Amino acid sequence: MKEVTVYVPKDSAALAVGANEVAAALQVQCGDRGLPIRIVRNGSRGLLWLEPLVEVATTGGRVAYGPVTVDDVPGLLDAGLLEGAPHALCQGAVEAIPYLATQERLTFARVGVNDPLSITDYEALDGFSGLRRAATLDSTAIIEEVTNSGLRGRGGAAFPTGIKWKTVRLAEGPQKYVVCNADEGDSGTFSDRMTMEGDPFMLIEGMAITALAAEATEGYIYIRSEYPHAIASMNEAIARAEAAGFLGDDVAGSGKSFRLSVRKAAGAYVCGEETAMLESIEGKRGIVRSKPPLPALQGLFGKPTVINNVITFASVPIILSRGAEFYRDYGVGRSRGTLPLQLAGNIKYGGLIEKAFGVTLRQLIYEYGGGTRSGRPVKAVQVGGPLGAYVPESQWDVPLDYEAYAAMGAAIGHGGIVVHDDTANLSKLARYAMEYCAIESCGKCTPCRIGSTRGVEVIDRITAGGTAVASQSEQVELLRSLCDTMLNGSLCALGAMIPFPVLSALNQYPADFRIVEPAHPRAAS
Amino acid sequence: MAASPVEVDPVTVVLESHRNTPGALLPILHEIQDALGYIPRDAVVRVADAMNLSRAEVHGVVTYYHDFRSEPPARHVVQVCRAEACQSVGAEALIGQVRERLGCAKQERSADGRYSVEPVYCLGLCASGPSLMIDERLHARMTQEKFEQLASRMEKES
Numbered sequence: 001m002k003e004v005t006v007y008v009p010k011d012s013a014a015l016a017v018g019a020n021e022v023a024a025a026l027q028v029q030c031g032d033r034g035l036p037i038r039i040v041r042n043g044s045r046g047l048l049w050l051e052p053l054v055e056v057a058t059t060g061g062r063v064a065y066g067p068v069t070v071d072d073v074p075g076l077l078d079a080g081l082l083e084g085a086p087h088a089l090c091q092g093a094v095e096a097i098p099y100l101a102t103q104e105r106l107t108f109a110r111v112g113v114n115d116p117l118s119i120t121d122y123e124a125l126d127g128f129s130g131l132r133r134a135a136t137l138d139s140t141a142i143i144e145e146v147t148n149s150g151l152r153g154r155g156g157a158a159f160p161t162g163i164k165w166k167t168v169r170l171a172e173g174p175q176k177y178v179v180c181n182a183d184e185g186d187s188g189t190f191s192d193r194m195t196m197e198g199d200p201f202m203l204i205e206g207m208a209i210t211a212l213a214a215e216a217t218e219g220y221i222y223i224r225s226e227y228p229h230a231i232a233s234m235n236e237a238i239a240r241a242e243a244a245g246f247l248g249d250d251v252a253g254s255g256k257s258f259r260l261s262v263r264k265a266a267g268a269y270v271c272g273e274e275t276a277m278l279e280s281i282e283g284k285r286g287i288v289r290s291k292p293p294l295p296a297l298q299g300l301f302g303k304p305t306v307i308n309n310v311i312t313f314a315s316v317p318i319i320l321s322r323g324a325e326f327y328r329d330y331g332v333g334r335s336r337g338t339l340p341l342q343l344a345g346n347i348k349y350g351g352l353i354e355k356a357f358g359v360t361l362r363q364l365i366y367e368y369g370g371g372t373r374s375g376r377p378v379k380a381v382q383v384g385g386p387l388g389a390y391v392p393e394s395q396w397d398v399p400l401d402y403e404a405y406a407a408m409g410a411a412i413g414h415g416g417i418v419v420h421d422d423t424a425n426l427s428k429l430a431r432y433a434m435e436y437c438a439i440e441s442c443g444k445c446t447p448c449r450i451g452s453t454r455g456v457e458v459i460d461r462i463t464a465g466g467t468a469v470a471s472q473s474e475q476v477e478l479l480r481s482l483c484d485t486m487l488n489g490s491l492c493a494l495g496a497m498i499p500f501p502v503l504s505a506l507n508q509y510p511a512d513f514r515i516v517e518p519a520h521p522r523a524a525s
Numbered sequence: 526m527a528a529s530p531v532e533v534d535p536v537t538v539v540l541e542s543h544r545n546t547p548g549a550l551l552p553i554l555h556e557i558q559d560a561l562g563y564i565p566r567d568a569v570v571r572v573a574d575a576m577n578l579s580r581a582e583v584h585g586v587v588t589y590y591h592d593f594r595s596e597p598p599a600r601h602v603v604q605v606c607r608a609e610a611c612q613s614v615g616a617e618a619l620i621g622q623v624r625e626r627l628g629c630a631k632q633e634r635s636a637d638g639r640y641s642v643e644p645v646y647c648l649g650l651c652a653s654g655p656s657l658m659i660d661e662r663l664h665a666r667m668t669q670e671k672f673e674q675l676a677s678r679m680e681k682e683s
Contacts, residue, residue: 013650016665048652185647187608193649225555225592226648228661264555266590269646283550284582285589301547343652345613350652373614382609418651420613429609436608436646 003036004082007055007062009112011044011197012229013190018069019052025073026054035082043198045112046352047099055094058084064094099368104330105354106338107314108191111198117236119244122201128246130320134209135254139169142213146316148324150336155181155309156384156413156493158335158402161316164306167296168214171304176216178207178258179281179300179307182223182230183265183272186385188416191340192310194352196223196230199314200237201246204260206313208251209320211258214306219260222277225267234262269440273492274307276442287442288492309414311340330356335401345382345418346372355400362396365419376421380429380509384413386436387497389504390426411500426509430502431459437498447486448495455482455502465514472515479506535560536568540575550576550586554593563594599634599641601679603627604658607644610651619655620644622669626676640679 008014008023023039030037047053050066054076063084065076072089079087091097105111114121122128134142147162168176180203184192195203207219223231238260241247249257268286271277275289278300299305315337319327328336335357341364343350348370355364361381365371372378380390389410398404405412420429434455441448462475483499490496506513539556543549550572557568564587573583587593605620620642628635629642650656653665659675 012648012663013653013665016650016656016663017653051653184649187647188610188651189647190649190651226645226658263551265592266551266555267592268590280551281548283548283576283586285585345610345651345654347652386609416610416651418610418613424613429612432609432612440646 001034001036003038005038005040005057006082007040007042007057008052009044010041010229011051011112011194012227013048013194014044014051014053015229017051017067021070022052022054022068022073025070029073029077030082033077035077037082040115042114043111043116044194044352045094045100046108046194047097047349048351049349050091053091053094054081056082056084060084060093062094064091064097065089066091099349099351099353103354104338104356106318106327106330107195107202107311108199108340108352108354109318110202111194111352116198116200116233117240119201119240122199126321127201127317128205128252130317131205131208131246131252134212134320135252135256137212139213139215142209142320143169145324146213146319149319149327150324150331150334151312151315151319151327152335152402153308154311154315154339154414156411158412161308161312164296164308165210165213167294168216168304168306171297173304175218175301175303176214177300177303177305178210178214178216178219179278179305180207180219180221180313181272181274181277181307181309182221182227182234183269183277184227184310184414185224185269185272186387186414186416188344188382188385188418189342189414190344191342191352191415193227193230195310195314196227197233200233201241202314202317203234203310204237204241204247206316207260208246208258209316210306210308210313212251212254212256214304215256216304216306217257217259219258220263220281220300221260222263222265222271222281224265224272231262231264238262268442269436270442270492270494273494276492277307278305285442287444288494290491311414332356332358332399333401333403335403339400339412339415341400341415341417343369343417343419346374346421347419348373357401358399360397360399361391361417364417365396369419372419372421374421374423376423378419379422379424380420380426380505382418382420382429382501383416384411385416386433387411387493387500388413388416389500390429390508391504392508409500409504411497426505426512427459427463427514428512430505430513431456431463433498433501433505434459437494441494445489445491445495447489448491448498451482451486451490451495452498455479455486455498458482459502459513462513462515476506476513476515536571540572550578550583551590554587558593563597566595600639601641601660603640603642604645604648605642606646606648606650606654606656608647608651610647611654611656614654616655619657619667619669619672623657623672626672 053066054068055062110125151161152158251258271280271286276286280286340354437452443449458479486495487499573580624630627640634641650665656665
């Protein structure tokens, strides 16, 4: 009998629901039945409610089954899993699953398809073609390509990537760095993790292209310690890329040198702020630096440094291989290209959805997400992580676009979407935001360090009930004033953006704060 | 007085291996903790000496980051995510159940020192919550029943 290839993901989200056990059961039971199989541990397709999603290569393409548990394996084999036969868990041809088929996967095109650590597989799907082209260009031509693509920083700040690179290239100094911010601490986000676990060479390729463009010779990937599998995957991929000549003394035949290493973070959320991250890589407490100087001019160890997020770097290879126009043709307004969105929280079909800018929250929550997992009505949707606003239903039809979101006092951030059902209490979530800020504040600036603790106290006073209405409205005024101070007076985004979830919760869900009077007299005036 | 080879301790090995690493303090502390389970006070002194830093600087870094421990860990460390995405699917109730089950209702560590329950802020499993990590192994879509199985497995092995 011919050997059949079976795919069992090794993404953390699959491992956490038993993928290793399923792979082991398949291996043993197929052995017992005399069925020759080859198990490939691929990345995840991002259909996370179906994990572990087992795929079988058949003559008619790859057929998916999920979510598979160890107990399902005998029944699946009886039914004819290896021929792609029907079964209650059969999802049909994987690429025809509407959730996947309707996406616009540019960055995530390869994730979930093959063994993430095989350079052969990577190159078979267009891998390293961007770097090979970059190696033949001079640095200004690479930067021009990226600038023309309209790519903006995917970590949250949305700064034009090409302009940042140009600043570093033009900065004086023999030593320059490229640093990847992989401290993906926002709740509701996992696209960096999925990239590092599911297509690590893409990140390496993007960083190597950046190094050629900015004329940098050393790079670091700062990965949060909560991601042990991503750390292992990146370390192995770096070693393999170096052995294959895509890193090291002669990057892809360019004659230029670039060395890359992984730095493991140590559990401080604020180190996702770029200057705190630099301090941490330098071996210090992760305290935010004042700007200026910009890290582009005086960054890591005081040298010019390009800092980008994982998804920004990961977007670069396709821009170089297919050209700026190809990428720029996706998107709306000044938000060009695609964004890997992460649908999370209380959602029926949670996962990774890469779409061009312009998609709406309503499409994502209902057409893709299928509403809440609990089956109850959606009450609140937080976009952009712990520092993002709760976006009210009246704004769910606004096309996802950096400028449109900024105009309504929200942020797309890193593309995380967390859905809450009607059992959520938004005053508790607002209190949690302040409490979290107090725990994670680096302590350098007063509005964040002290303001976050005062914020918890004043929210407690507002929600305590039993107080006179006059006194409660004074406390609400105090909370608004405090948020104003934090927003305008904090050194970095942690203190400056925590008011977004707090105020959006207060404005839209006053009943959760036990407020009977109109919640925002200012908005009314 | 030279130490015999069998007595070469992990701290010496770690310090030696990072002699040329720029900004080596975090990797050094991680590796010491990986080897010993925590960062003992005397290691702080030795790291400071080796790196030409003050003891206060090293102590500052050890205590700034949530990951570094100054005391030996419990036999089993259970980290439960309490960030927003997991909250939306019942993380707060789960933490309560986990604490209760492992005898950590009132304090982080159980009286017998076997278990500690710690909050963690996001494990990147936000579409499959609530999630937790036991001794660096991830578990998602957690329920009280599933945790009971994990807890009884821990009881049997310790």
